[in-house]
Amino acid sequence: MPFPGQPDQDAPAQAAPSPGLNEGPSRIERARSQPTPDYGSLGPASGTSLQSGTPLKPQSTGWRSLAAIAIGVLLALPFVAARPVRAAWDQLTNFLSLHGKPEAASPAVLSGHEKEGLGHQSAQKQAELLLERAINHYDGANDEIATRVDHWRGRLKLTPRMTTLITAGLNSNDLRVRAATIEIDLAAMNLAKISSNVDLFVRESESTTQSERIWAFWALGLLGNRGVDTDRVTQILVSHLKDPDPESRHWAVESLALLGTDQTIPPLLQTLHDDSSPMVRERAACSLAQSGMLNEQQRRSAIPQLLNYADDQSLDAQTRSWVFQALRDITAQNLPNDAAAWRNWYSSASYSSASN
Numbered sequence: 001m002p003f004p005g006q007p008d009q010d011a012p013a014q015a016a017p018s019p020g021l022n023e024g025p026s027r028i029e030r031a032r033s034q035p036t037p038d039y040g041s042l043g044p045a046s047g048t049s050l051q052s053g054t055p056l057k058p059q060s061t062g063w064r065s066l067a068a069i070a071i072g073v074l075l076a077l078p079f080v081a082a083r084p085v086r087a088a089w090d091q092l093t094n095f096l097s098l099h100g101k102p103e104a105a106s107p108a109v110l111s112g113h114e115k116e117g118l119g120h121q122s123a124q125k126q127a128e129l130l131l132e133r134a135i136n137h138y139d140g141a142n143d144e145i146a147t148r149v150d151h152w153r154g155r156l157k158l159t160p161r162m163t164t165l166i167t168a169g170l171n172s173n174d175l176r177v178r179a180a181t182i183e184i185d186l187a188a189m190n191l192a193k194i195s196s197n198v199d200l201f202v203r204e205s206e207s208t209t210q211s212e213r214i215w216a217f218w219a220l221g222l223l224g225n226r227g228v229d230t231d232r233v234t235q236i237l238v239s240h241l242k243d244p245d246p247e248s249r250h251w252a253v254e255s256l257a258l259l260g261t262d263q264t265i266p267p268l269l270q271t272l273h274d275d276s277s278p279m280v281r282e283r284a285a286c287s288l289a290q291s292g293m294l295n296e297q298q299r300r301s302a303i304p305q306l307l308n309y310a311d312d313q314s315l316d317a318q319t320r321s322w323v324f325q326a327l328r329d330i331t332a333q334n335l336p337n338d339a340a341a342w343r344n345w346y347s348s349a350s351y352s353s354a355s356n
Contacts, residue, residue: 109139124156127145127187149183154187156184191223201216203216221237253268253283253287260294265298272285272319288330306326
C-alpha cells in the first residue's frame, strides 16, 4: 500500500508514517511468508475470489482462437521442417512437456545492459527488477541489492507489485534471497537498522491496539534478522508467545521465525506442542520446517523433539499430522504418519552418518 503523497521518482520521499498505523496488519499479511499448502488451510485466506474446486472456464471465443492457432501450427509443420510431420509433432510435444529436468530459458546472469539501465530508473523500478531477478536466481542480483538498498530507504512504495514480490522473496528456497527481501522490506518501511528503532518497537509491542503490536513484532523480526539487538529482540518476541490474544501469538511466531537463530528453535517447538490455538501451532510447525530464516542444519536439529511429539498421544490428531509434515519437509523423506517408521529411519540415518 503506497504512502499518501509519496512520489514515484528517484528522489527522497516524504517521511513514512509512524509504524503501527491502521494499515499495518493488512500490509504485513501480504508481505509475510505465507502458510504452505501442505500444512492445511489454517491461516489467512489467499485473497482469491475463486472457491475451492471451481475450475476456470475460458470464454468460448478464447477456445476458438486457441484452436485456430493450434490448427495453424499443425498445418505449418510440413512447411517449416524437412522431416516428417510426425517427427515435428513429437518435437513440439517434447518442448511443451512438464516432465524432466529444468530447462534454462536464458543464462541467469544480470547483464551489463540491465546494470547500466538501473541508473536511469527510479528506486522503485530498481528494487522491483532486482528482487524479481534475485527470486529467479540471477547471478549478481543480490549483490546489486546489497549495494543499492540503503539508497532506496524512504523512496519505495509498498505497491501491489512490490508486496507480491516480497511475498515471493520470503518464500524463496534460497535463504540469501529471503535475506535480500528482508532488506528491501526494511527499506520500504523506511526503517534504519539501528538500536533506537528496536527501542521504538519494543514500546509498540506493548500497545493495547492489536494492529500496533503486530506491526511492532514484524519490524522487530526484520531488524533482529539483520543483526540489530538480536538477543533482545528474541527475548521480547518469546515473551509475547504467552499473550492472551492468539493473533498476537501468531505474529510473534512469524516474527521469531525471521530471526533464524538457534535460540528460536526451543520456543517454536514449545509453541507447536502447547499453544491453545490451532493456527498458532500450525505456524510454529511451518516456521520450524520451511518458512522463516532457519537453515537446513538448524531445522534438522529439531528432529529429535519432533520425533518425541510424533509419539505423544496427548497431542490432537491435527497437531501430530503437522509434526509428521514438518518431518517430511525437513528431511525430504516421504514416510507415513507413523512414529515407529520415522524413528527407524532416523536411527538408520544417524548410524550411516556416524559411520561416514
